[in-house]
Amino acid sequence: MPYAGDSRARYRRILRFAARHLVQTWWFELFLPRIGLGRIGARNREVRLQRTARRFHALAVELGGLMIKVGQFMSSRLDVLPPAITRELEGLQDEVPAVPFAEIRALAEAELGAPLDRVFAEIDPVPVAAASLGQAHRARLAPPAADDIGFDAVVMKVQRPGIDEIVDVDLAALRKVGGWLSRVRLISDRVDMPQLVEEFALTSLEEIDYLHEAANAERFAANFAGDARVSTPEIVWERTSRRVLTLADVTAIKITDVDALRGAGIEPHDVATRFAAVMFDQLFAHGYFHADPHPGNIFVTPVGTDADGATDWRLTFIDFGMMGEVSSSIRTGLRQALIAVAARDGKRLVEAIQEVGVLLPSADTAELERAMTQLFARFGGMGFAELRDVDPREFRDFAVEFGDVVRSLPFQLPENFLLIVRAMSLVSGVCSSLEPSFNLWDSVEPYAGQLVRDEGRHLVRGFAQEAVAVVGTAWRLPQRIDGFLTRAEVGGVKIDTPRLDRRVASLERLARRILSAVLFAGLLIAGALLRVEDAVFGTVLMSVSALPLLHALFSGLLDRPGSPRR
Incomplete structure (x- = not known):
């Protein structure tokens, strides 16, 4: 089992890994350039970073717990980790072995207060999904409960035994590493690491509380009540506790299964467009969003045919353990940023960025406003789809200049903003999987236009x-x-x-x-x-x-x- 061993040994192993690679980074990225030997550090930077990412990947798979979540959580942050690392971590999935069903049965029976043979008519001992924090098994409710609820096909999600202690150890180690990083001025000027760790801790603790996840699912469903585009699984509260979650089995076509979608008469481009619009609604209209919309958590469910004979379908979301909320101030700022992009207004875009809270109040934004104005002057007359045809060298030249301006400004990560960027990164990845030529901004522009009209x-x-x-x-x-x-x-x-x-x-x-x-x-x-x-x-x-x-x-x-x- 990946969790065997002393908790203290696990804690020390995480810290040793972090200390070793932090010292390595300090030596090559800070010390050598300071004494005029920066070329030595730059010579093999790409290879060195990839090696670090592969080692972390291996450590995360072996330890499980929050280490896999850390990799997934950080993979979308190009401003926190270099691209050489994020590319390696993008493929990091919950690759831990499944817990033997006997242990799952014992924990579930203790939580539900009854033998599983009485709770369910049948249950599949082979998990449908095994993750670092829990695993899921298909089951059928016993007849009395099934008759009362109206369905019998369910999925029982059970925490991995001992996960509470593992999460506590991992969070203690992460807090220690965050304290180290907060003493590095280059990092502390950009990111409040202790706050970032606490945000991750809060999300992780909520994710292992299945009562919290069930409440999240019902809140999410209420936001889309009456919306034919979206559906969610119904919670079986009578068979749910803090460590066991039972919900309707809504398994359908995986959102990125292009062949299955076309076989069902559903165009992948339409799925990408609707998925992006639904995620925008969560961020800008509801202020409450699914923060882990990876392909395994969204199905496309056919629901018959429309008046023209085309397949009617909806997006079915599952796994509401990681949810994010957008404060009214951040939501207003994000809306204003989209409107500014649609209006090609550089000054207004900078004001929106400040309202979101990414830029510190002390930031001198004159150069950023100039860069934004130049951005719109050079590319603002084009639709987002047309930007793909621009000479890549022109983009690269502008990116260098624009990057220098951005790096000169003090910025911070507002509360929950990491989840927003993570969610939109996953949305972009899913849409690109559905259609390689899909550009997320093609969906942003009409949505921004609607915000302008509103x-x-x-x-x-x-x-x-x-x-x-x-x-x-x-x-x-x-x-x-x-x-x-x-x-x-x-x-x-x-x-x-x-x-x-x-x-x-x-x-x-x-x-x-x-x-x-x-x-x-x-x-x-x-x-x-x-x-x-x-x-x-x-x-x-x-x-x-x-x-x-x-x-x-x-x-x-x-x-x-x-x-x-x-």
């Missing part, structure tokens, strides 16, 4: 609310003046001057003109924005806006000296 509608709504408030104030202004004069008279202060009367009348006319001007502006802006969605209605609003404009103009003429008085 922002326009929000602007109209906000302006309308402000207009109503101003109109209400203007409408009540004459009555308030009259009320003031009445109170003044009642209070014994008699004001009776022709000059004051003229001032009051002038204020009343001014209030009417303000009202007309506000109505004109509101109708004109609303019409202009809504013409994108409804040309007829937008034109009508713009035409009607002429009426309050005429009133504002002509009432102003009547107020001039020498004009007829009423």
Whole structure:
């Protein structure tokens, strides 16, 4: 078993591996360049990094536990690890051997409080999936429970025995390594390593609590209730505990099985497009997303045919142990970043990056704004699909210049931001597997366009609310003046001057003109924005806006000296 041995020995082994390769990195990447021997360190850098990644791969497979999760977690971070390492770690899967079924049975019976033969009509001792934290077995519910629930085909997910202790040891080792890295200024200026480790720890502890995962699944399902694009497995709460999770068996076509998709009459390109859109909705609309959308966790489920005879299908998500939440501030920043990209607005994109919290408040963004403006000037006139036809050397030259600017700026990883990037990296990989020529940005652009239209509608709504408030104030202004004069008279202060009367009348006319001007502006802006969605209605609003404009103009003429008085 990969978990045999003393916990202290495991802890020391992880630290020895980390210390050895941190010292190696310090020597080649920091010390040698400082004494003018940087060429020696650069000479075999690619080979050295690949060797380090392969050694970590082997260590992770042997130890299991969180080491595999660490590799998967970090493989999507090009700003944390060099590409030579991330390429090696991208292939790291849960390659640990399965736990003997006798041990799984003992743990499951202890958790459920009954023999499995009474809980299930049958159970397959061969796991359908074996992972570093747990493994899953297909089963059928016993008739009474199956009749009550409405289905009998289920999957029983059980934690690996002793995983709690293993996770504790691994987290202790990772916290120690994070402390070491936090003392390296080159790293501490870029990444808050202790915070990063704690974020990973929180995610890992939640992932081994199956009650938490079941609640995540129901929350995710509620977000997509009524959405025909997405489905989730139903939880069998009566057969679920902290270490055992039982849910409906929803196994279907693996999302990256192109041959099976085409055999079912489903176009892989359509699957990629829908998958990207669904993930965008999770990030930008719900603020709650599946943080581990690798191919093993998403199925394509055929559900009949539509009116045209084409296969109707939906995306079925499973495994909700690793979920992420997007705070309102980060979500707003990400939305603004997408809108800025769609609008080719470099300054607004930098502001959005700051709002997300990636750049520290002290960062001097003038050079970054210049680089973003140059980016849009050189490539902004093209659609995202057209960018693939640009000479790679042009991209490379710009990437060098742009990279120098980015590296000069202090940045940090906001809470949960690592999960966001991981999720989108996996989405890009899945979409590319479905169609090699698929470009994720081809889906980003129309989604950003929709955000622009939504922002326009929000602007109209906000302006309308402000207009109503101003109109209400203007409408009540004459009555308030009259009320003031009445109170003044009642209070014994008699004001009776022709000059004051003229001032009051002038204020009343001014209030009417303000009202007309506000109505004109509101109708004109609303019409202009809504013409994108409804040309007829937008034109009508713009035409009607002429009426309050005429009133504002002509009432102003009547107020001039020498004009007829009423």
